[in-house]
Amino acid sequence: MTTKLDVRVGREAAYTVVTLVGELDVISADGLRAALGKLLLEERVRLIVDATELTFCDSMGLRMLLEYADRATRAGGYMRLAGVRGVFRRILTVTGLHAAFPLYDTVAEAVAADAPN
Template sequence: MHAPFAITSEYFGDTAVISVVGELDTTRCSRLAEALDACLAAGRVHLVIDTAELTFCDSMGLRTLIDHVERARLAGGWLRLTGARGVLRRLLDVTGVGALIPIDPDVSTALRARMPDDDALGL
């Protein structure tokens, strides 16, 4: 039996904050890919993925993130991670992928990378 898994999204203009909760493994990567693809298709080219509640990530989860770094870049945007810790942080460090994807401590820090005026966001 799988642990609970959820993806939620919030939007700020052309920026999307996607929160991932639970275990991101081979069986769930397509759900994250679909959410990210939908954001890009809607013109939300700046992707912030909040992983603070992510408890596990396998190599396919990592591959999904890497694929969407490139897709966001080709669309004129970027992808950033927030709250990476535990298994995900170790995976990012060991594979060197952490050097390719900006990692912020929290969502508000990542949003400031796009929108320096926090007051406009209510942060």
């Protein structure tokens, strides 16, 4: 069985958007791990993960997101999740992991969280 996860990275001046399309699981996780690792090496630590088109996420995917959120935070940044819907939102809520990530309906809202009031 193969699963497909497309990882798209958009670098802006103040933040980086990582868009996930498809399924994030033990089989497809390596591409995301490589992308997030590279971003942290580049000191791109203000990360917004756009999960609008994420159709599935298993425990390995959750663990990896938590690991890289922690690494980004320790480096002085953050990981925010945008577009979390359906089963993925339910999993985050039921497990209590929604508290580990700031959740936003859209990437624009996640970006606006940095704007001064």
